[in-house]
Amino acid sequence: MTSMAQETYAPPAQGAEIRRHELAAFLRSRRERITPEQVGLPRGVRRRTPGLRREEVAQLSAVGVTWYTWLEQxxxxxxxxxxxxALARTLLLDAGERAHLFQLAGSVDPTPAASCPSITPALREMLRGLEPVPAYIQNSRYDILAYNRTYARLMGDLDAVPPEDRNCILLVYTDPGWRSTIVHLDETMRLMAAKLRAAMAGHLGEPAWKLLVKRLMTESAEFREHWERYEVVSSRSKTKQFLNPHVGLLTLDHTDLWLAPQSGPRMVTYTPKDTQTRTRLQHLYEMPTPQPLT
Structure with missing residues (x-):
C-alpha cells in the first residue's frame, strides 16, 4: 500500500519544474493586472493584451524580451x-508578493524587508526608551532596520516608506520629502556616497550591495557623479541640522553606538544640541499619529 508521504513526494527535479511553472503563472497574472498608465506608458488604440505586454515588462525591467518570454514559459x-x-518594482509587487516571487525563484531577497534577525525585542525597547531623542538601527549598508517614533517623523513619514526602500542613502538621493529636510544636502550626499564606498570594500561580491549601487546609479545622476569620484570616508559623529516641516529647525549631535564589530549594525542617536531643539523634539514626539483616509 502506498503511503501518503510517497504519494505527495516530488523529486528535486520535479519540484524545481513545478516552481518554474508557478513562477511563470504568477508573473503573467501580475503583468495582466497592471495598466500601462500605472507605469507611465501610453495605452494606444490597438492594445488587446490585458495589462502590460511582455516586451513592456522586459523594457521597464532592463532585461531581454526573449529572456523574459522564456521566464513566462x-x-x-x-x-x-x-x-x-527589477521585476518586483516593474510589476508593483507589495511586500507579500515580492517575498512570493523570490521564494518561487529559489532566491533570497537581499533587501532589509526580508528579515532582520539582529533586531531583538530588547533593542526595540531601547529605541522607545530614548524618546524623544530620534534613534534608529542600521546595518553597514545603511538599511534602516528599526526606529523609534521621533525618528520616523524627523525627515517626513518613514512609516509610509516601503520597507525595501528604507535605506538612508537611497532616501537622501531619491526621496523629495526626505531631501527637503536636510539643511546641508549637497555635503550630506557627497559624504554618504563616500561612506558607502568605504563600507563596500568588504562586500564587493554580495548581491544586496551591488543591487543598492545599481539602483542608485539608475535613479540618481547626483549619485553617479559622486560615486565616480572614488572618495572614501569612515563613519564619524558630527552635528547635523534638519528643517522639519512640523516643528522647524533642529540642531542635533549624531552618535553611532556599535552593536557588533565596526562593519556590523549600529544604533544611531540624534541628541539635541540646544534647549530649543530639545523642546521641538518633544513636540514632534507628542504629535498625534495621522489617521489613514477611509
Missing part, C-alpha cells in the same frame, strides 16, 4: 536577485 533559466528586484 517556465524555461529552465537562472534568474539573478537583481533581475527579480
Amino acid at each position: 517556465a524555461r529552465d533559466i537562472q534568474v539573478s536577485v537583481q533581475v527579480l528586484d
Whole structure:
C-alpha cells in the first residue's frame, strides 16, 4: 500500500519544474493586472493584451524580451536577485508578493524587508526608551532596520516608506520629502556616497550591495557623479541640522553606538544640541499619529 508521504513526494527535479511553472503563472497574472498608465506608458488604440505586454515588462525591467518570454514559459533559466528586484518594482509587487516571487525563484531577497534577525525585542525597547531623542538601527549598508517614533517623523513619514526602500542613502538621493529636510544636502550626499564606498570594500561580491549601487546609479545622476569620484570616508559623529516641516529647525549631535564589530549594525542617536531643539523634539514626539483616509 502506498503511503501518503510517497504519494505527495516530488523529486528535486520535479519540484524545481513545478516552481518554474508557478513562477511563470504568477508573473503573467501580475503583468495582466497592471495598466500601462500605472507605469507611465501610453495605452494606444490597438492594445488587446490585458495589462502590460511582455516586451513592456522586459523594457521597464532592463532585461531581454526573449529572456523574459522564456521566464513566462517556465524555461529552465537562472534568474539573478537583481533581475527579480527589477521585476518586483516593474510589476508593483507589495511586500507579500515580492517575498512570493523570490521564494518561487529559489532566491533570497537581499533587501532589509526580508528579515532582520539582529533586531531583538530588547533593542526595540531601547529605541522607545530614548524618546524623544530620534534613534534608529542600521546595518553597514545603511538599511534602516528599526526606529523609534521621533525618528520616523524627523525627515517626513518613514512609516509610509516601503520597507525595501528604507535605506538612508537611497532616501537622501531619491526621496523629495526626505531631501527637503536636510539643511546641508549637497555635503550630506557627497559624504554618504563616500561612506558607502568605504563600507563596500568588504562586500564587493554580495548581491544586496551591488543591487543598492545599481539602483542608485539608475535613479540618481547626483549619485553617479559622486560615486565616480572614488572618495572614501569612515563613519564619524558630527552635528547635523534638519528643517522639519512640523516643528522647524533642529540642531542635533549624531552618535553611532556599535552593536557588533565596526562593519556590523549600529544604533544611531540624534541628541539635541540646544534647549530649543530639545523642546521641538518633544513636540514632534507628542504629535498625534495621522489617521489613514477611509
